[in-house]
Structures are given as structure tokens and as C-alpha cells.
Amino acid sequence: MKPFREMTKAELLEQKDELERAFGVVKEKKLSLDMSRGKPSVAQLEMGMGLMDALNSSSSMKTATGTDTRNYGLVDGIPEAKQLMADMIQTKPENVIVCGNASLPIMFDMVSRSMTHGVVGATPWCKLEKVKFLCPAPGYDRHFAITQYFGIEMITIPMTPQGPDMALVEELVSKDAAVKGIWCVPKYSNPQGYTYSDETVRRFAALKPAAEDFRIFWDNAYAVHDLYEDRADHLLDILSECEKAGNPDMVYEFVSTSKVSFAGSGIAAVASSRANLEWIKKSMSVQTIGYDKINQLRHVAYFKDIQGIRAQMMRHANILRPKFEAVLRVLEDELGGLGIGEWTKPNGGYFISFDAMEGCAKEIVAKCKEAGVVLTGAGATFPYGKDPKDSNIRIAPSFPTPEEMAQATDLFVLCVKLVSVNKLLESM
Amino acid sequence: MKPFREMTKAELLEQKDELERAFGVVKEKKLSLDMSRGKPSVAQLEMGMGLMDALNSSSSMKTATGTDTRNYGLVDGIPEAKQLMADMIQTKPENVIVCGNASLPIMFDMVSRSMTHGVVGATPWCKLEKVKFLCPAPGYDRHFAITQYFGIEMITIPMTPQGPDMALVEELVSKDAAVKGIWCVPKYSNPQGYTYSDETVRRFAALKPAAEDFRIFWDNAYAVHDLYEDRADHLLDILSECEKAGNPDMVYEFVSTSKVSFAGSGIAAVASSRANLEWIKKSMSVQTIGYDKINQLRHVAYFKDIQGIRAQMMRHANILRPKFEAVLRVLEDELGGLGIGEWTKPNGGYFISFDAMEGCAKEIVAKCKEAGVVLTGAGATFPYGKDPKDSNIRIAPSFPTPEEMAQATDLFVLCVKLVSVNKLLESM
Numbered sequence: 134m135k136p137f138r139e140m141t142k143a144e145l146l147e148q149k150d151e152l153e154r155a156f157g158v159v160k161e162k163k164l165s166l167d168m169s170r171g172k173p174s175v176a177q178l179e180m181g182m183g184l185m186d187a188l189n190s191s192s193s194m195k196t197a198t199g200t201d202t203r204n205y206g207l208v209d210g211i212p213e214a215k216q217l218m219a220d221m222i223q224t225k226p227e228n229v230i231v232c233g234n235a236s237l238p239i240m241f242d243m244v245s246r247s248m249t250h251g252v253v254g255a256t257p258w259c260k261l262e263k264v265k266f267l268c269p270a271p272g273y274d275r276h277f278a279i280t281q282y283f284g285i286e287m288i289t290i291p292m293t294p295q296g297p298d299m300a301l302v303e304e305l306v307s308k309d310a311a312v313k314g315i316w317c318v319p320k321y322s323n324p325q326g327y328t329y330s331d332e333t334v335r336r337f338a339a340l341k342p343a344a345e346d347f348r349i350f351w352d353n354a355y356a357v358h359d360l361y362e363d364r365a366d367h368l369l370d371i372l373s374e375c376e377k378a379g380n381p382d383m384v385y386e387f388v389s390t391s392k393v394s395f396a397g398s399g400i401a402a403v404a405s406s407r408a409n410l411e412w413i414k415k416s417m418s419v420q421t422i423g424y425d426k427i428n429q430l431r432h433v434a435y436f437k438d439i440q441g442i443r444a445q446m447m448r449h450a451n452i453l454r455p456k457f458e459a460v461l462r463v464l465e466d467e468l469g470g471l472g473i474g475e476w477t478k479p480n481g482g483y484f485i486s487f488d489a490m491e492g493c494a495k496e497i498v499a500k501c502k503e504a505g506v507v508l509t510g511a512g513a514t515f516p517y518g519k520d521p522k523d524s525n526i527r528i529a530p531s532f533p534t535p536e537e538m539a540q541a542t543d544l545f546v547l548c549v550k551l552v553s554v555n556k557l558l559e560s561m
Numbered sequence: 562m563k564p565f566r567e568m569t570k571a572e573l574l575e576q577k578d579e580l581e582r583a584f585g586v587v588k589e590k591k592l593s594l595d596m597s598r599g600k601p602s603v604a605q606l607e608m609g610m611g612l613m614d615a616l617n618s619s620s621s622m623k624t625a626t627g628t629d630t631r632n633y634g635l636v637d638g639i640p641e642a643k644q645l646m647a648d649m650i651q652t653k654p655e656n657v658i659v660c661g662n663a664s665l666p667i668m669f670d671m672v673s674r675s676m677t678h679g680v681v682g683a684t685p686w687c688k689l690e691k692v693k694f695l696c697p698a699p700g701y702d703r704h705f706a707i708t709q710y711f712g713i714e715m716i717t718i719p720m721t722p723q724g725p726d727m728a729l730v731e732e733l734v735s736k737d738a739a740v741k742g743i744w745c746v747p748k749y750s751n752p753q754g755y756t757y758s759d760e761t762v763r764r765f766a767a768l769k770p771a772a773e774d775f776r777i778f779w780d781n782a783y784a785v786h787d788l789y790e791d792r793a794d795h796l797l798d799i800l801s802e803c804e805k806a807g808n809p810d811m812v813y814e815f816v817s818t819s820k821v822s823f824a825g826s827g828i829a830a831v832a833s834s835r836a837n838l839e840w841i842k843k844s845m846s847v848q849t850i851g852y853d854k855i856n857q858l859r860h861v862a863y864f865k866d867i868q869g870i871r872a873q874m875m876r877h878a879n880i881l882r883p884k885f886e887a888v889l890r891v892l893e894d895e896l897g898g899l900g901i902g903e904w905t906k907p908n909g910g911y912f913i914s915f916d917a918m919e920g921c922a923k924e925i926v927a928k929c930k931e932a933g934v935v936l937t938g939a940g941a942t943f944p945y946g947k948d949p950k951d952s953n954i955r956i957a958p959s960f961p962t963p964e965e966m967a968q969a970t971d972l973f974v975l976c977v978k979l980v981s982v983n984k985l986l987e988s989m
Binding site for chain 2: 170172178186188191192194201202203204205237241242245248249278279395397416419421422423424427
């Protein structure tokens, strides 16, 4: 088929007719599929069930250093869990605090604490007239929700396959002391699946912020989430790069096993410099007597070490890969060369990012919903839920079964075509 | 022995000599005991080990309503855990949000949220010139640490065996709009073990606060922690009393299984009115995708229902009771009638509260430490860690073994006598 833009009005109208008929047929099927969130599938969750046997009533519940995990205390986590989480992000265990069941609350707490108490002694953000965060976009809607919740002004930074537009980041960070942070998903970024290049990471580490309390919120959510054994992306360790660049305190890194063990019953950690960790611990010690150390011990008992995690992730990949490939195949087969959409082909992570023609995303998502397939809301990948081009759609292939995935993608490409045809006709 | 105050100087000097000799002997033993915190003992923790088998790799991981606990979602907790937690405090499951591993972080978050976002639409506390909390004291040091951390002014309210001095509470709450909250441990209070009388609860429910965003922080930490089957204290349900009194939104109630299952790996909940819960959920949904639902399911699978919890608590009581009784016996035998100390005789909870002669508590705690027994720091039970009378000491009999408890109490009474003798001699 030729590119839609090269079609005559008559050709487009013919397409429209055909597509509407096809849409009517799919609608009849009364699909009910949810592709809105990056949720692990049941098959992946089943793979983690050994975790439920990792500890039992005759297990020793002590850490290697003799602490009883069943009792109070050890606010920064058990040593062996520190090691495990550190290995996930190639850092040292002394850089790590292991917290609760997921990393999102750690990030929330970090922002909340900065609002009420500032960053390592600096003025609390709630006392400042204006606090701004840089938001590489498309990005993760739950990051943006946190900054929006705290009334922090969000500035969109364009994404490239190498990471955020670093020239713009450098300019804004160095000239504006109101810029206090930036949200990053540096590996297999949400939703594009891009991994920041070595140059990008080094430019991050070398930032010269106007604000002494500027911090990089480095959400390494997909640190071990490769889809292919032979073409995994590699991300530089930001903590050691920052140290080398003389900016040891500039980054908070987050990691979790939410998409390794169980979503919501994993363990999560923050990694940072000693000065930052001390500051965090001071407030954590008021907030909690300790996180769930038994669940930390359970994870160590099950995975043993980073090799155990990597092996599990390859089993996950065997389930995820065919779904990603199925989506990509349908996109290529049905939309390739039509000039009405572009999409990413990630080596890992949980998403494929789709860019429709400008002004079409909302309509495509609405059409899919009309026929029973729920996608992430259009705009969700941008600050304030507003995609300036109304173009980006996040595709989350993880949760549905392969059959559901095929059905959903067929519908998706149909809706993309239909909405694009309508758009082109409108402008004639 | 006659009361110390009635002794002549010569008699006191003779006592002093004898006590110092005895102290020297105990010091030689090089004890190393920690009675500083209300920690469950190893024997209690062993009783909960069945919890580790409650779920295994062949368990159904679904809730009664079909939600997969292993995946994301259900921010307010699984229905069966709501029921369990509701039954612990005699309320309805729809009044409950089940959260993470302990109740302290829920309380911290509640204060933190009020600072940054206010209470159900009212002005955020961080925007106010002054925020005050009433602090019945002696009370729980970790409560006071939260309010201190947020710069909230704490006003000490005297405790009575029926609960806080309600005339003073009523006066301050109704006349001062800066008073936004009060910390309460209404059943087996920390450290005195007092349970608020029905009249006290009803006067709480009938408060007429000057501030619309005044809230009672009702930490029902010892809701099911009776020591005796036949003389358990009874606490009125504050939520229904508030409703009856036309103040449905005035209270947040907290409950957890930290001292039922495992300290730090339990489940915890907040109970409140529909309006409060909606407000809380709005912010919770930004903070987390959900708490650890598997641990919620594990608790339900193990305890089944409130009867299961009550049965476990009676087994705990069988361990705790002899320790409480041993402490009380030594106190009575050694200090009874001497007029140098008073103490509580609780029917439940985790503590015995001891009041030494004015100006003696710090010295007693220091003396105990000198001989190897660590008590909760003197003053810890008061706001800002300052006991105006330097008199209150919290005794936590739960963690040590009965033998250790006996040794520790023998030392304690010795130190009380010695410090009191010195005090009386000083004033001669």
C-alpha cells in the first residue's frame, strides 16, 4: 500500500469505508483487554512462586550478621539484601538502603521530604516560591504525578534515542536555581525503551547545577530487564560517574524487584552517596522502625545472588519477547511505509512507544476503547497529561496473553489507520 | 523497712553504704541486657512461625474477589485483610485501608500529608504560622518524634488512670485553632498501660474543636494485647462514638499486627470516616501502586479471623504475663512502702510505668546502664524528651527472658534505692 499522504481523496474515502467496515466487525467481537499498564503477566508471576517456599517455619530467620529479621530494627535493610540490590545496579552495598515493597514510595518520600525538610540542610522546597523539575518526555506518568501532586512546575525535555536532550538539560540546570530535579528512567526508558548513552550519563554526572540541592532522580526500574541475551543495552553506573566528576551527592538511584519477583510484594532500594544516605536515614528513622526484613530475607533466600536474578529475568524474557515481537511484526506488516506512525524497537523494558500523526493519539486510544481495548491514556506520557503534539501512545505488551496481544494489536493498527485517514480527509 | 523519708541521716548513710556494696557486686556480674524497647521476645516470634507456611508455591494467590495479590493494584488493601483489621478494633471493613508493614509510617504519612496538602481541603499546615499537638504524657516517644520532626509545637497533657486530663483537652481544643491534633494510645497506653474510660472516649467524641482540621490520632496499638483472659480492659469504639456525636471525621485510628505476627513484617491499617479515607486514598494513589498484598493474604491465611488472632494473643500472654508479674513482685517486695517510687499494674500492653522521686529518673537510668542494663532513656516518654519532674521511667519486660528480667529488676530496684538515698541526703 502506498503512503496515506500520497493518496487522493477518493482513495482515502475508499480506505475509510473499508476500515470502518473492518472496525465494525472487530467491535462485534466485544473484546475486553487491558493494555494500559506495564503489569507482569500471570505466566511471569507463576515463575516466581518458588519465592513462597524460600522461607518456611523451620528457616533460620537471622541475617548473616545475626540480626533476627522477625523483630524491630535495622532501618536501612539487611546486609545481604543490600548486596543483592547493589549488584542489580553495579554499585557497592554501602551505597544502598533497602526499603519496602516498591520504589515508587521511596521516590515519593524523597520529594515529600525535600518539600518539608529540604535536601541535606538546604531550604525546604515548600518555603521556596518556585520549584521546578525537568521531565524528559515521553516519560513515566507516575513520576509526573508525584511532582504535580507537590505543585512542582514540570518542564518537558525532548527525548532522543541517546537519552534526554542534554544541551537543554545543561542549560536549564546551570542557569536556573529553581530547577531542583530531573526524572530519569535511564535504561529501557518508559515508554520508549531507550537506554542513555555513555556520553549522556557522563554529561549528567558533569552537570553544574545552579542549585546546590539539585538532584537527579535516576529510576533504574529496568536495570535487569533485557529481552535478548545477546543484545542487552549497557548503562554506565551513574553513582561512580558522579563521584569521578566531583558531584558525588547529585544523584538518587532507585531499583526494585517489582518486575523481577512480584509486583507490589518485591523489595526496593535507594542508592546514593554517604552524605545523602545519612540525611535520608535521619528522616527514615522517624518514619519507620524498619521495613519488612523478612521479605528482604525471602528474596535473598530465593534468588541467592545476582546470577539468580539474571536467570529469572531470562525466563521472563522468554515470555515477554514473543509478545514484543508479535506487536512489532503487526506494526511493521500493517503500518510499515504508510507514513502514519513510528515506533520504537527496544531491547528490554516493558513498553513500545508509538508516535501517531500529530493530533491523532487521543482519537486512536478512544477508538481502541470503543472496541474493548484499553490503552494507557493518550497524553499520560507527558507532564500534566498533555502531549503537545497529541501523538504519543504507550503500548504495554506484558500483561495480555500472546493471543490477546495479537487481537489487540490488530485492532490498534486498524484504529491508527482509520483515525489517520479521517485526519487526512479533514485537512483536504 | 520504713519509708526512706522518715529515716535519719545516719540511717540513710547506713543504707547508702549497704546499697553501694550491693551495686558493686552486681556490677561485677557484667550484665548486658537491653530493656529499652517494647520488642517481642524470641519465644513470641517463634509462635508466629506458622505464618511462614501459610502460603506456599501451590497456594492460590487470589483474594476472595478474584484479584491476583501478586500483581499491581488495590491500593487500599485486600477485602479479607480489611475484615481482619476491622475486627481487631471492632469497626466495619469499609472504614479501613490496609497498608504496609507497620502503623508508624501510616501516622508519619498522615502528618506529612497534612503538612504539605492539609486535611481534606484545609490549608496545608506548612503554610500556617503555628501548628500544635496535644501530647498526653507519659506517652510514646515515636509519636513525639514525628511531631517534633515536623516542627509542630507539643503541649503536654497530664495522664490519669482514666486517660488524658479531658478538661484541659476540651479547653485547649475548643479555644485554640492552632491545635490540630492529639496523640492517643487509648488501650493499655504506652507506657502506663491505662485504658481510656468510656467517659473519656465519649468526651473525645464530643469535642468541639476550634480548628475544622483537628484530628485525633488514635493509635490503638494494643487493641488485642491483653495479659489476662479474665480481666481484659474494654475500650469503646471511637469511630462509632464520633459518628453518634456528629463528629464522624474527627478521628484517624491505627492498628497493626506488629506485636501479633512479626515486628516489622506485620500488616497495618488506618480506619476513619469515608470522607477522610477518600482524601487519604487520593494521595496514597500518588505515593504507591499498592502495599504488599501477599503479606496481607499471608496474614489472613494464617490467622483466618479475629478468633485466630485472639488465640495467638493468649499464647503470647502466657509468655508475657510471668515477666510482668515478676517485675511487679520485685517492685512490691523491694520498694513497697518505702515512698520512693510508684508504678502501674496494667492488664495488657507492653509496659510498666515507674515514677521515681522527682529529679531521680535520669540518675537511675544512668546507674542501671553503668551496671549493664539499658532502659528507655529517662525523659523519652515526654515531648522533646524532657520530663519536667525527671521522674518517669518506662519498663519494657517483653524482650528479656524471665531470668534476665529478674536480674534486671533486682538491679533496677537497687538503683532506685541508691539514687533516692543520695537524693534525700543531698537535701539534708
